[in-house]
Structure formats: structure tokens, C-alpha cells
Amino acid sequence: MTSETESAGAAVRVSQVDKVFSTKRGRVEALHQVDLVVEAGEFVSLIGPSGCGKSTLLRLVADLDTPTGGTIEVFGKSARQARVDQDYGIAFQSAGLLPWRTVEANVELPLQLHKAGGKDRAGRVAELLEMVGLTDFAGHYPDQLSGGMQQRVAIARSLAENPRLLLMDEPFGALDEMTRERMQAELVRITHETGAAVVFVTHSIPEAVFLSDRVVVMSPRPGRITGVVDVRLGDQRGEGLREDKTFFDAVTAVREELHGEPAAQGARGVDIR
Numbered sequence: 349m350t351s352e353t354e355s356a357g358a359a360v361r362v363s364q365v366d367k368v369f370s371t372k373r374g375r376v377e378a379l380h381q382v383d384l385v386v387e388a389g390e391f392v393s394l395i396g397p398s399g400c401g402k403s404t405l406l407r408l409v410a411d412l413d414t415p416t417g418g419t420i421e422v423f424g425k426s427a428r429q430a431r432v433d434q435d436y437g438i439a440f441q442s443a444g445l446l447p448w449r450t451v452e453a454n455v456e457l458p459l460q461l462h463k464a465g466g467k468d469r470a471g472r473v474a475e476l477l478e479m480v481g482l483t484d485f486a487g488h489y490p491d492q493l494s495g496g497m498q499q500r501v502a503i504a505r506s507l508a509e510n511p512r513l514l515l516m517d518e519p520f521g522a523l524d525e526m527t528r529e530r531m532q533a534e535l536v537r538i539t540h541e542t543g544a545a546v547v548f549v550t551h552s553i554p555e556a557v558f559l560s561d562r563v564v565v566m567s568p569r570p571g572r573i574t575g576v577v578d579v580r581l582g583d584q585r586g587e588g589l590r591e592d593k594t595f596f597d598a599v600t601a602v603r604e605e606l607h608g609e610p611a612a613q614g615a616r617g618v619d620i621r
């Protein structure tokens with residue numbers, strides 16, 4: 349992993365972050381002393397058992413909540429400033445589209461809200477729809493689209509302002525297997541084209557391995573980072589990769605980090621989703 353001094357241009361820098369929720373039933377320590385640096389252009393997945401704080405960490409980076417300890421920087425700015433400057437796009441599990449707006453109007457929304465895109469806003473929307481393969485559906489409404497298509501609209505929308513960073517929380521969680529694999533391949537292509545860094549929350553080891561440069565493994569609550577698996581399959585990423593030994597080796601490595609099992613056991617019963 350790159351050292352702190354080398355990563356002045358990091359997309360995300362999480363330092364010694366704690367998050368404690370105060371609830372009626374007491375304190376919930378969701379994150380404990382989390383350190384993470386995501387380089388510009390790097391794809392990092394967060395994986396770990398349910399409730400380990402993956403979404404919480406992503407929400408802190410997105411400034412949707414604030415840490416109780418430590419600091420978060422996004423492109424060298426505070427998380428708050430990065431949000432104000434719209435330095436990132438967000439795509440969460442439910443596509444979150446506005447049902448009364450057409451596909452193109454949904455994609456255009458952030459540009460409209462931020463008065464961005466200028467005269468060529470329509471051109472930008474057309475380009476984004478082409479990127480996600482939905483040009484022919486520009487005038488459709490979300491309920492006329494499949495779940496996978498809705499998710500692609502959400503991804504187009506998150507890319508509208510050319511963010512250098514995408515924050516994605518289980519964006520493909522609700523999709524069927526075939527659509528999910530297609531979307532994963534599309535996301536690899538899109539991030540390759542745009543050079544955006546991605547922080548991606550998932551429950552699926554193979555999904556994390558297929559997409560990521562690094563897979564960050566978190567422990568049960570309070571969430572801590574217990575291991576980082578360097579995947580960097582790079583140009584090998586393609587449909588054939590899923591059948592490849594390199595892929596299974598990386599899946600096994602993540603599984604071992606998660607469960608602390610020896611390789612032979614770890615390879616058994618891998619969730620191939």
C-alpha cells in the first residue's frame with residue numbers, strides 16, 4: 349500500500365476515524381480507528397460482515413454523516429467542502445430515480461441543480477446515456493425500465509458532473525445475476541474511460557475481486573480494517589477472467605482475510621455472486 353507521504357494527491361484519505369452512534373439503547377460503536385487511502389483513479393471495494401460499518405464509512409466520506417473521531421479528506425479538502433464542490437458522484441442500492449422525470453431528465457438533474465453543463469447540457473446527457481447504453485430509452489420513465497436499466501440511469505446520473513470519485517453502496521445488490529455481471533463489466537469500462545476513483549461497498553467477494561484494484565476487508569462491529577488484498581487484475585479484466593485461476597486465487601485470498609481460513613478450506617463454498 350502506498351505510504352501516507354506518497355499519497356498527497358489521494359482521492360480519499362481516512363485517518364483514525366471513529367464513529368459512535370448514540371441511541372436510546374446506548375452507544376453503538378460502528379467504526380474504530382479506521383485508516384484508508386484511496387488513490388486518484390483507484391478502485392477500492394469495502395467488504396465485511398453485515399453491520400461492520402461499510403455503509404457508515406461511505407456515508408462519512410460523502411459527508412452524509414460526521415465522524416466522532418479522526419479526519420476525512422476528499423482530494424485534500426474536508427468532506428464537507430468536497431460535497432459543496434460536487435467532487436464525487438453517488439450511486440446507492442436503490443437507484444433513487446424520480447419517477448415523474450424521464451430517463452434523460454433524471455440524468456440531467458444534477459446538472460440542472462448545480463447550473464452546470466451550460467449550453468451543451470443536452471449534449472452531455474446524450475453522451476452519458478450512450479455511455480450506459482440507454483440512448484434509445486431517453487424519453488422513457490423509470491417504471492418502464494428493468495432494474496438493471498434503472499441502475500444504469502443512476503450510474504449515468506452519478507457521472508453527470510464528471511466526478512473524479514464515485515461512491516457506490518451495493519449498487520448492483522438488487523439485480524439478477526446476469527444483469528449484475530454485465531453491469532460490473534460496464535462499470536469497469538466506464539471507470540477506465542473516465543479515470544474516476546471508486547469506493548464500492550459490496551457483500552460479494554467475486555464482485556469485489558472482479559472490480560477492484562484493492563479489496564479492503566473489515567471486521568465485525570466495531571468495524572476496523574483487518575486486511576487489504578491487492579488484486580490489480582488490470583487489463584485481464586474481461587468476461588473470461590471469471591473462469592481464470594488468477595481470479596479464483598484472488599477470491600480465495602479475500603476469503604482468507606475475511607475468515608482467516610487456510611486456502612484449501614477458504615476456496616470451498618465461495619459465494620460466486
Ligand SMILES: Nc1ncnc2c1ncn2[C@@H]1O[C@H](COP(=O)(O)OP(=O)(O)OP(=O)(O)O)[C@@H](O)[C@H]1O
Binds near residue numbers: 376378399569
Ligand atoms: N443512524 C444510526 N443510528 C444508530 N446506529 C446505526 C446508525 N447507522 C448505522 N448504525 C449501526 O452501525 C453499525 C454499522 O452499520 P452499517 O450500515 O454501516 O453496516 P454495513 O457494514 O453497511 O452493514 P450491511 O452490510 O448489513 O449493509 C450497525 O450496527 C448499525 O446498526
